[in-house]
Each structure stands twice: as structure tokens, then as C-alpha cells.
Amino acid sequence: MPKLNMVKALNLALFEEMARDPDVLVLGEDVGVDGGVFRVTDDLQRKFGSQRVIDSPLAEAGIIGTAVGMALYGLKPVCEIQFSGFAFQCFHQIENHAARYRARSRGRFHCQMVIRMPYGGGVRALEHHTESEEQFYAHIPGLTMVVPSGPRTARALLAAAIRDPDPVIFFEAKALYHAAKEDVPDESETLPLGRARVAREGTDLTLIAYGAMLRVALEAADTLQSEDGASVEVLDLLTISPLDREAIVASVGKTGRAVVVHEAPRSFGPGAEIAASIMDGAFLSLEAPVRRVTAYDVSFVGFAREKATVPDAPRVVAAARETLAF
Amino acid sequence: MPKLNMVKALNLALFEEMARDPDVLVLGEDVGVDGGVFRVTDDLQRKFGSQRVIDSPLAEAGIIGTAVGMALYGLKPVCEIQFSGFAFQCFHQIENHAARYRARSRGRFHCQMVIRMPYGGGVRALEHHTESEEQFYAHIPGLTMVVPSGPRTARALLAAAIRDPDPVIFFEAKALYHAAKEDVPDESETLPLGRARVAREGTDLTLIAYGAMLRVALEAADTLQSEDGASVEVLDLLTISPLDREAIVASVGKTGRAVVVHEAPRSFGPGAEIAASIMDGAFLSLEAPVRRVTAYDVSFVGFAREKATVPDAPRVVAAARETLAF
Amino acid sequence: MPRTVLEPRFQVEHLSILDSEGHLDAALEPTLEPGELRALWRAMLLGRRLDERMVRLQRQGRIGTFAPIKGQEASQIGSAATLRKTDWMVPSFRETAAMIMRGWPIEKLLLLFAGYLEGAEPAPDQHDLPITIPVATQLPHAVGLAYAAQYRGDDAVVMVFLGDGATSEGDFHEAMNFAGVWQVPVVFVCQNNQWAISVPLKKQTHSRTLAQKALAYGVPGLQVDGNDVLAVYAAAREAVDRARGGGGPTLIECITYRLGVHTTADDPTKYRSDEEVRAWERKDPLTRFRAYLEARGLGEPGLEATLDAEIAEAVRRFEATPPADPLAMFEHVHAEPPAHLRAQREDLARRLAARGAPSPADPGAAPPRATPMRGQRLTRR
């Protein structure tokens, strides 16, 4: 069981999947010689050659558009968009085509492809390098939207995403890239897409989080346990869409109280669907309104002020206390 | 008081605003000689010249990107994107720039611009011509997202949007373009952005709708009144974002029951925010979970099947009955 | 050292073999068997007759909006004819003639334009993408297909169609650039029909030709008389052969004209003159090619009637197609429907059942309403 950080775990998954299936190739800006600006594709080009690990021109729609073509042919491209803030350049190729080709061609074609992007704050970077845009993908029919929460889930979910026959948007929290190491099994493993994971069991309140916010939720759960004696369940969504409503409803059905945490802006954000789905499925169990702890509805604030808007454990604790006291 | 359909009402607003302010100009594909594929910009070029009513090359990012530049200079461009399905090509210019320039420059610059797009079904057209994408804009901080529900609101809101100092996404329901005529006052009028309108008063249930779905909600309200004796309040949102939570909460606080109707796909759609906001603001008044009647989470289905997924009055009535019976 | 001219210098060539006056440049005439020449003619004529029939079907409300091809038959057929069945064709939305030639059944296309997605499903062995509506977005797909073919070692070539307006989109640029860098076997066939809806070429770009846009990518660009099927064939043959031989991409600009409406929702009298149209009618691609064939003794009297009967038969098949199950919309969103789609499918199934009669009275299969695409005036042509 090697202990790996998330960058290495993702790199391992790419190595394994490329070794396993010659149709898998990697495409993006600086993914080859440079190994990606975060080194997630490090050494892949040396191993698999520049035909399979392609340093593309600087054009996101070109990357996704050509990857769609490759996928229609039967290849399985794994694209890297250098930062999620630059994916709007290819949003039309994702929405118009990657997400729709199976339906449009009534199953004659499909797009087995993964679009990896680093997202979220925590890296002292400039505008468009710290935002959290999962909501835009979650709303598109035909897409699967995945956000791992650490090295082990990252490796297993990336393998699953690459093997999934449909397009997967794969968000990697930059704040987690080097945050912590985890044991990952020697053998390649996968996790099913579309399934949330109970990261911590509890009975009084459910915290729902994903990606880098899982740490925040777990930290808050600790505080609530130790300071308030509250038993807090923490759900790690892993897949945002299709949303695992069953797991969410099961947990909140039990606890009667929920707080959702995300880095994306609040309004019309993913927390809204989660809250609405809880109302749909667990209305009669709800003891308090579902609260959302999210970034504010502001655009980029500069990294010096990032901590004022990205949720942290104290904010989650405060919201949880209000929910528990409701 | 002339009686106008929505196309003519919008055209009138453009005439009035251009006559009022020489900084207002119109830009888009086929907006000049042709008067727009739906004729909303008819005759404007003849009146105001081809420097103010610009037939642009076929490039959406070019349209929005150059309009951002014009707005930074102090002009007030009104852009037409021919169909909302083609706006993903310029989504990066909207998200990265139009929505952010005021914040980025700390108020030194701002983008006083309107981006008009026809959206929604009902016109027997091909793929990308019938979708309903308001959610993508509603989630972006800094944008205002407006959807009029008929000729009079269309004219008043378009005037308000053009005069608003910030970028406004202005969705026009194709199904309403020629649907009905309404009296519009001789004098130019505006409606405040960000405010919903009570389209019908009631006490038992609130139906929340906008755009072409307002008709559907009103028809359902009629049926519920006549067949069930239910007193149904209908809210016409007019502005999606910023959402008029105050009006929504006030209504549902009174009725205790709500059904949201929209043409956009359900998951992670606008109805989720509306439902979550009701939970935030009116939890203790809620007698039943807020239901959402929406399109299914499928991509384009072909116009022959459109009616199977776009909400109609019977579907709204059924959901309302379940809500009333909860 | 000072102001030096860099090599290479650039030029753009124009190719014409059989002009509208019937002059033939025998030196450039492609060597085609009588059977091949007849096949070209048959496909062009079928394209024309079908197009005229479809306009009538649309006016009668039997299909919805579509984009007629009249005038562009030579550009489409001359180019598509150079492809093998195992090559790929990637259409835009105005390649009906080429699609039929590539084996799309007429009734399937009619089904698509009647609002059923089933009409976009290529046959299992067909190496064609369905039509793409968002302008220019299909171009990178073609480049990706070509990359994949090369990667797999298949000797397939990809031909992709676009219009003059499409050259303004960023996707055109990115696709051309990727194709140039990757040197993949793709041929871009631009049908410069002078108009993008109401926007004439001179408002679309300040460049003298569209072919010269290839220079920006280090890719060969050639302009050809797009109403001259022999010239289009010769140009496409050269490009396809070069692509297959590892010589990389080519951009071909076919100078042609859309004689009809942009789509059936368009009224071209708003933006162009009758004189212009009449001038182009004199350059009709069918007229000169028919004369050429007849001069070579390859005329086929009665072919119109044969083709019309074929079309009528296809229309009958189209109209006999039972309206498909609205529940089909839930298939093919994902390979396996996730829980929420299964629930939504049940919801629709329940609604359909509750409303009694299955099809066509159910809301999914209701016959298309008559609401027009826009508040159009009657079009004159």
C-alpha cells in the first residue's frame, strides 16, 4: 500500500488505465513534456509516446472538439483543461456535443471521454484560477460530474470515469493536490460513479460536502462532537451529478437536519438542488430547514481575501449549531 | 394604447431606447438588413444606420467580446444571440468578462450591455433551437437574468435592461413572440429589474413561473379554481436573478404551498434555488414540500416529442393537487 | 537585414474546368468512367428534385424547418464522390445531396426534419456523423476523427463541410490549426454560397478569398468553381489523395450560390436582389453538366421521372413510419439510465397511460403544431 498525495494518485490511475487500454489517450495544454502544470500527467508522454499523450495547441474548444471526434471513432480521450476557469471556452463543445452525441445518434455513437480540471481555491493564484464551477456541468443532461475528496477516491474515481462509456467531468481540488497522503491499494481499484459515501456516521445532523470541502466538514463534525456532543454524519458526495439522492435522503431521513457545504457561489448553486432534493425526499423528517454554507455570490475576490468567502470549519459549525437549535 | 405582440413590443422598446440615447447600439447576426430572424430588430438599421445596427460576422464570442469592449468605452450595446442554444460559444466572454469587469476594475469600468436571446420550445425547430438555459446565467455573480412573460413586460423590462448599468441576459420565449397581443402604453415605460409580479392573487397555493410557463401556470390556476375551488396565487418572476426571494417568501408564507414551473431540465435547475429559498425563508409556513414541474433531464428530444417534456397545464394541475392534498 | 520578404510567398489558385458557358478545359478534365459521370449526375439531380419536394413538404406542414441546397449540388456531390465508404463524411446542416449519396435513406432525413431524433441515427456501418446545427462546431470533430484514424493506422480520410459564414467562428480556426499541427487526413470543404443567412461575404470577412485562410495554418488552400462538378471533383480528388497519402489537410473553397431560401423560415427578398439570383441561375451547376453529358452521349432522358418516383416512395415510407414512443427520449441519455431518469420515465409513462390512448393522441407523438419558426412573410422562392 503506497502512501500517495492526490497528484501522484491521479498520475497512477492514468498510468494504469493507459497500460490497460490502448484506446485511452491524454490530450491538453502542457500535459506532455511538462507533465501538466500540476504534474498530474507527469512522465506519461515518456512512457506512452507523444501520439498518446498530446501537447495540444492553446485552444480549449479545439481540445474538447477534437476529443469528441476521437471518441466518436472509438478512442477514449482523457482531456485536461488547465484550470476550470478556462473551460468556458469549450463549454459549447461540452454542452452541444459531448453530452448529447449518444442521444442525438440514438446510441450509434457515444463519447467515452473524461475532462479533467483543477478547480477551487487555496493556491495563491490569479483570477480564474480559484473558482468552483461544478454547477454548470451538473445541470447538463448526459454528463456525469465527479469530484473526488482525496488521493484514494481520486484514483478510484478517475479509473471508473475513464472506463465509463459516457462523458465525465472530473474536478480535482487544487487545495487537495498536495494536502495529504493516503494509502492506496497496490492493485488498481474503482468506485462506482453516482454513489455518495458516508465519510463519518452520526445521528443528529448530516453534513453534505465534496472535494476540498470534505475536510472542512469533517473538521466541523469533530468540533461539533467535542464541543457540543453532537453526533454528525458526513456525506462525501463524490459524484455531483447524477446526484445520489437515495444516500442523501437516507441520511437526512435519519438525522432530520442537514447542512450543505460548497465552494461555488450560493445562488443557483449545487446546494440548491441538494436542499430541494432533501425536501422532495425527506420533507416529513425535516426538523429544520436545510442550510447552505457556500462562497458568497461574488466573482473573484483576490487570493488575499479568499478565506473570507470560501467556507471554513467555524462557518460550518455555526450553521450546524443554528440547525441543531432550530 | 396600441395592441402589440411580443416581437413588436420588443422592437418598439429598441426604437425608443435608441432614440433616447445615442450610445445604445445593436449588434448581432442578421440584426440589420434582415431585422433579425424573428424580426425583433426590424427596421432599426434603416432608421439608425449600419454603424448603430451592426450585422456582425458569424461569431458569438466576437459579438459579446467586442460588445464588452464597446461597453468599457461607454457605449451601451444590445447584442442579439440568434438562439440561446448558440450562446455557449460566448459563455467565456460573459462569465469571464461581462459579468466581472465592474468588480475586477473596482468600479472603474462596467459593462452596460444587454444580451438578448430567444429561448424555449414551441417553434418546430431543430436541435439547439428549443432549449431553456437560464440556469447557467442565473448562477453567475454580477449578471442579471430577465425573462418577460408577454408583450407589455417585455417592452418595459427591455427598456429597463438597456438603462441598467450592468450586464443583463434577456431571454425571450419564442413561444410568446406571436402568441398574443397586449395593450402597451403610448409612452415608454420600465419595470424594475429584480422584482417579481403577482399575476393572480390566491390563498391556497403559490404557482411560480416565468416566460412562456406563465401562461401554463395561469391556465392551471384557472382549472384549479374551477374544478377544485382552490384559490391559487401565481407569481411571475420576470427576473430570475437576482431572485425576488422577498416576494416568493411573502406569497408562500401566506399560502404554505408552492409549485415551481420551468422549461429548463429539472436537476440543478432554477426550480432548485426557488425551492431552497422557500425553505430558507418560509420553512415554518410550509404545509407541503415545494414541487417542481419541469422538463425532464434529457437533451433535445425533437420537436415532435417536445410536448411530452415541456410542462403543460395538466401536469401543473396534477402537481398542485398533490401539493394541496399533502 | 532590413525589411526582407520571408519565404515562402503565398498565392491562392482558382480551379475551373467546365464553365457556365460550357467551355471545357480538356487538359484538366478528370478521367472519369461513363458510369462515374452518370453517378455524379444522378446524385446531383436527385439532390435537386428532393430539395424541391422537401420545400413543398415543409410548406404543407408535413416536415419542419430545414435548409435547402438548390444550387450547391456540384459542390456537394463533386466532393463527396471522392470518398470511399470507409471514409468519413461530416456534414454541416446543408448537405442533403451529399448525405443521400453517402447512403442516408431519404425517409430518415425527412423523419429528422419532422422532429424525430431517430432521423439522425446513422446506420451501424455508416461512417458519417449526423448533421450538426451549431455552425462550425463539427469541424474539430472531423479533425479528431482523422487523428483517431491515423492513430489506429486506418487509411480513412475525413471530409467535413462548412459554409462561408462558418469560417468566422472560433471553432473553424481551432480545427484548422489542430489539423495543420497534427497533419491529419482531413479535407475541409467550404461551400461559399455568398451568404450566411442575410450576411453577404464582404461583411463576413475582409479577406479576398476564403481559401487564403488556409495560409494562416500552413495548410494548402484552393479555390474552385463550386458550380463545376468536374472542377470540384478534381480538387477534392487531389486533396483526398494527398490526405490519404499522409500529406495532411486541405481547405477547398467552392464558389457557389444558394439559389433558394436560407431555411424554410427565411425570406431572402429582404436582403438580396432578384437580379443577383437570376445571374447565378445562369451558372446553375446542373445545366452545364447536363449539356456536357449530352455532348458525350451520356444523357439519360426520363431520369427525372425515375428519381421522382423514388422520392415519392420514400415520402410514403416516411409518412407510414409509426410515431415512435415518447418514452424513447429516456434512452441514450446515458448508457444506463440513472435513478432520476428512471423516475422521470415512470412519470411520463404514468401520464401517458392516464391520458388513455397511446399514440398518436399522447402528448409525445402529437402531430407537430403549425406555429411557424418565425413571423415570416410568404417567400417568393
Place this chain on the structure above:
Amino acid sequence: MPRTVLEPRFQVEHLSILDSEGHLDAALEPTLEPGELRALWRAMLLGRRLDERMVRLQRQGRIGTFAPIKGQEASQIGSAATLRKTDWMVPSFRETAAMIMRGWPIEKLLLLFAGYLEGAEPAPDQHDLPITIPVATQLPHAVGLAYAAQYRGDDAVVMVFLGDGATSEGDFHEAMNFAGVWQVPVVFVCQNNQWAISVPLKKQTHSRTLAQKALAYGVPGLQVDGNDVLAVYAAAREAVDRARGGGGPTLIECITYRLGVHTTADDPTKYRSDEEVRAWERKDPLTRFRAYLEARGLGEPGLEATLDAEIAEAVRRFEATPPADPLAMFEHVHAEPPAHLRAQREDLARRLAARGAPSPADPGAAPPRATPMRGQRLTRR
């Protein structure tokens, strides 16, 4: 009729006046006053010294990630020097030298790179846009500004900067095309520094030059030795004058080299050789221009020290800037904050108050954490 060459034929010129060996083409030498020459030198040297200082500040954790300019001073200064104050400059993210020359206070730029948006606020009378991070997205803004200037009848010219990699983006294409069609007064200055992060030009495009990309838009394109400030000045002067005179847009390709890292998060040893860097160091734009000035008796010994003192003073002002109120994030989202933003502002105000001490202990003004932009190895240069 057959295969004819269309007019005009195209060629791309290269302009060089003062080469790296010190040879001067006196016939092309721009006529510049000693004061103007000194101003160019001063700006280039300030750019260089500031750049080196900023790299150290970043390494010390006093500012965050930024893009150094070393090696590109002549391209930036030679071009920006041709602008009037009332002209517009639209930078990408690597125009620090040009921005300082245009009047951006050094401390403001430092503030931006230290993570405060206040650093992106242009002064009220400054006709410059702030830096744009998404590659090429600023190009259409420049075209729009130029359109607006022309519309208003102002005789302003817009100069916009981009890199070699930026030419691959769709926005480059759309901006160039709009500029060509509209014939607006905009000058595109492409700093071809050979690399887009780790991607060399030959993987970026198959075209021989970037200047020739202008041909696709019917726009003049010129290549210039970007390390020769006199040549850059001459080329930009010609383009700016043409634009102001109503002659429309120009694309200038400056052949230059980024001698340092792509950004402070980059390790160029992964993708390029020391020899390559050393070869370009011999073409350093400062070396040859200093020699030229000294030969003309315009040398300014001691200028380094003066500029260093200026920079040190600006760094002091930057570090003395009190951390701004985190509540400021709610300003300028809209002209008037809507209800939900007022509520969110209150939420933050409450949290800040609850945590006691206002700044810098509050979460908004906390000093930047040391987490690096990526898991970088130590960079060698």
C-alpha cells in the same frame, strides 16, 4: 480559365534595424529625439530591474504567482511608446514593463499579484484595461474599444498585446476577423516568445510565421525583430499611424524570447535546454540598445541605481498599504447591491466582528498562505 493564380499574391516581411551584433540599418532608423531614446531605455531598464525584483519578492512569499517579462522589454516598450495617453492599451498578463510605462504605479501591480483586486483598478484618467488572464479573451475587447472610438469620432488608437500561444485561441480569430471587417483602429502586438508555457511554436501552429495569420483577415501583417527596440518602434509607429489615419488594423509579430520562467510556478528546465536560453541571452534587447545609446553618447551611468531606488520605494509603499477591508468584496458586483448580497455582506460583517480584531487577523485579510501554485521543483532561473 484553368488553374489561375488569384491576385493579390501574399508575402510577409521581416523588419530588423539594430541586430544583435550591433549592426544598424541607418536607412530604416526611426527619427527619435535623444529624450525619446532615453525614455525608451529607461522604461526597458526599469522593466528589467522590476522584473528581477518581483521574482525575488515572489520567492520570499511577499507576492503570489506572476509572469516575468525578462527578454521581452523591447517588444513591449518599443510598441507602447508609440501610443498617446488618450490611446488605449490592452495588456495580456505579461506586459508589466509596458504597463509601468503607461503609468500604472508599481505598488498597484504588486498589490494585484499579492492577491488584492484593488491592484487591477486603473486610474480614472487611464485608458488602459487591467491584465486579462484567460488567454486571447482581451482581443475582442480591444476591437470593441476601437469600434467605440471610431463611433464616437475620437481619434484614439487601441493597442492590444498577445502571445504566440494566444494565436491558437478562437478569440484571436474572431477578434482579427471583426477588426478586418470593421476596419477599426487597433494594432495587435503579438510577442512571439517561442513558448506557450512548455509548448514550442512548432507544436502551436504549422504556419511558418504568425504574421501571415493576418492574411486570413485581409489585414496587414508584419514580422519584426522583437529584441530590437528600434525595429519594434518603427513597425508600431507605422501601424499606429495607419490605424489613426483610418487605415484599419495591423498584426505585428515580434520575434522575442522569454528568458525566465513562464510564471513563478513554472520550471522551464523540464522542457527547454540551457543552450537555447544562452543563445537568446546573446540577443538580449538591452545589450544592443545600451551599446547603441552609448555609441551616440546617450549612456546614463548610474541609472540602474536610480531605478532600483524607485522600485524599493514602491515596494515600501506596497508593503505599507493597509490590508483592505474584506467587506469590499461586495462592492462593485453590481452598481447597487441586491438584497441577497446585502444579506451576505452582513453575514461576513457579523463573522468578522465575532472573531474580534478587525484586520489583519480577520479571515479576509490574513496574510497569504504559503501553499505553492503547484508541486514545483526549485527552478534554476
